[in-house]
Amino acid sequence: MTIDRASLQALKLSEIRDSMTEFDLYLDLGGEIVPYANGPHRWSADETEQLLQSGQFVLLYNRADADRVRSYLANRDGAPCVPASDASHQLADGISEFLKTLYAVRFPEEHYSLVKGLTVALDKFLQAYPQLSDLLLRLVQHDPYTFYHSARVAGYSVALGLALRGPDEARLWDMAMGSFLHDIGNLSVSKDILNHAGSLNDAEWNQIRQHPEEGLKLLEEIPLTRTVRDIIFYHHERLDGGGYPRRLRGSMLSMELRIVSFADVYTALTVPRCYQKARTPAEAIQFIEDHLLNFLDPKILHAMRRLLAVQGGQLSQIAG
Numbered sequence: 001m002t003i004d005r006a007s008l009q010a011l012k013l014s015e016i017r018d019s020m021t022e023f024d025l026y027l028d029l030g031g032e033i034v035p036y037a038n039g040p041h042r043w044s045a046d047e048t049e050q051l052l053q054s055g056q057f058v059l060l061y062n063r064a065d066a067d068r069v070r071s072y073l074a075n076r077d078g079a080p081c082v083p084a085s086d087a088s089h090q091l092a093d094g095i096s097e098f099l100k101t102l103y104a105v106r107f108p109e110e111h112y113s114l115v116k117g118l119t120v121a122l123d124k125f126l127q128a129y130p131q132l133s134d135l136l137l138r139l140v141q142h143d144p145y146t147f148y149h150s151a152r153v154a155g156y157s158v159a160l161g162l163a164l165r166g167p168d169e170a171r172l173w174d175m176a177m178g179s180f181l182h183d184i185g186n187l188s189v190s191k192d193i194l195n196h197a198g199s200l201n202d203a204e205w206n207q208i209r210q211h212p213e214e215g216l217k218l219l220e221e222i223p224l225t226r227t228v229r230d231i232i233f234y235h236h237e238r239l240d241g242g243g244y245p246r247r248l249r250g251s252m253l254s255m256e257l258r259i260v261s262f263a264d265v266y267t268a269l270t271v272p273r274c275y276q277k278a279r280t281p282a283e284a285i286q287f288i289e290d291h292l293l294n295f296l297d298p299k300i301l302h303a304m305r306r307l308l309a310v311q312g313g314q315l316s317q318i319a320g
């Protein structure tokens with residue numbers, strides 16, 4: 001039986017509870033979609049553990065079942081199958097957030113296996129460098145918003161990288177890793193400042209503006225590429241020279257850097273914070289077009305519009 005990949009949506013394994021699902025589920029095994037659960041399926045912690053161990057972070061379901069999935073998520077009971085306190089599962093949750101973000105936009109099916117390979121490589125790299133895993137886990141504890149925000153930025157950056165630069169694996173690795181780590185320096189910013197609702201005083205702003213440099217210091221011992229380090233250090237630089245920490249401008253900013261900066265801003269606009277309501281994708285695109293094109297690259301805005309299928313201020317239905 002051939003399964004139409006375009007008709008599937010992603011469901012994070014961490015969203016499954018020790019309970020019953022009543023819709024068909026599939027796995028993506030290196031680009032090949034295989035049926036996993038046909039109809040009613042009783043879940044257990046052992047089963048999700050096994051799936052996570054084998055590198056499966058997301059399940060796929062038919063868009064036609066979107067209402068049933070929504071209803072399951074709203075009404076599920078039972079304990080989380082993935083305990084929130086378990087370190088390896090928290091990292092897996094970040095990686096599944098990355099995949100979920102990617103699967104929610106339109107990128108060509110021919111790149112699915114490349115993305116899967118990239119995901120497994122990211123997971124292996126985190127396991128190979130415990131210092132890096134420890135830093136990310138400290139970030140989850142310190143500011144969960146930054147951790148999940150970074151995973152989503154990685155998803156959009158890879159999708160934009162594929163759209164604008166093609167399937168260059170080394171470049172995509174740099175953008176994914178750079179995105180995951182771009183705000184690791186927030187570990188040095190107090191929680192109160194990170195979640196501050198009003199305006200910040202000079203001392204507080206100074207602390208914020210240090211986070212790119214603090215991030216690089218924290219990662220000194222990890223073998224990261226020059227591009228990844230540049231993404232961490234320069235992700236707040238802007239095309240018009242109004243960014244920080246070096247006030248770079250125009251052609252001094254690489255395409256990789258511009259893509260991650262764009263994804264960072266877009267993601268921040270579309271997620272609710274204590275000080276702002278989330279914009280819809282169409283509203284975020286419009287906001288960037290109206291207010292931010294002095295410092296974000298219009299080419300990337302156009303690519304993002306295509307990925308989201310946003311036309312004339314409207315977002316066509318792409319999610320289930």
Ligand SMILES: [Fe+2]
Nearest residue numbers: 182183235236
């Ligand atoms: Fe940042």
